[in-house]
Amino acid sequence: MSQPDLHLRRVFYDAFRHFGGGRKRFIPEISEIEVRFYPYAGLHHTIRVRAGRVYVRIADVLRTAPPEVIRALSFLLVARLLARKAPAEQEQLYRAFAFTPEVVRASDIARRQRGRKVITSSSGRIYDLGKIFRRLNRRHFDEGLQVPTLTWSRRRAWSILGHHDSAHDTITISKTLDSRDVPEWFVEYILFHEMLHIKHPARIINGRRYYHTPAFRAEERSYPKYQQAQEWLDRVIRKRHELRARAA
Ligand SMILES: [Zn+2]
Secondary structure, X not given: OOHHHHHHHHHXXXXXXXXXXXXXXXXXXXXXXXXXXXXXXXXXXXXXXEOOEEEEEEEHHHHHOOHHHHHHHHHHHHHHHOOOOOOHHHHHHHHHHHOOHHHHHHHHHHHHHHHHHHHHOOEOOOOEHHHHHHHHHHHHOOOOXXXXXXXXXXXXXXXXXXXXXXXXXXXXXXXXXXXXXXXXXXXXXXXXXXXHHHHOOOEEEOOEEEOOOHHHHHHHHOOOOHHHHHHHHHHHHHHHHHHHHHHO
């Protein structure tokens, strides 16, 4: 862990200590807090708790912000998480900085440059991952899943069709599936699998990390087109072999 990382964790830890004494008591360990700068479009920050770990993402426009601004932001985010009121002076400090012309300009530029990539990357040429996610969330999860960052992979790869990154709360789906040759229910199935990773976090048993627990597998098999999806997966594996043979 680098020094700046540790410093950021401490800042958020202090904010938790500040608020943690109340009714909604929650003070994570420093090691359970992860803080990252993230290329959000504009001034947008998130804080989430998953399985007792805290994940903070700060818009990287603030990467060069003075320490007291990051500290003020930590109070605002932790207050938001714990449904508490942030101290007025921290609120003012953050706002005063966020609305300085330089910062407004920097976040405008970031929004313009990345807006397309970051915000609309969930809608592909053919399929819209956001739409499919909402449908699956309604049908299979009682709307219980928070929407992660959904994105199509930049490269067309048949090797990994989907990936869930819990630290960054992101699901990436291979761009090869954004095609008229691929039926929508198959894209849906791949996304469904990744959504199950959100619902069933990895479990550590005897020092090993298990991603596909029996509960995960059971629920996966309950997917209406599970059998057909397996057949499609077989086709994908064959296609992968063909491509490899051609490349060799
Ligand atoms: Zn998996």
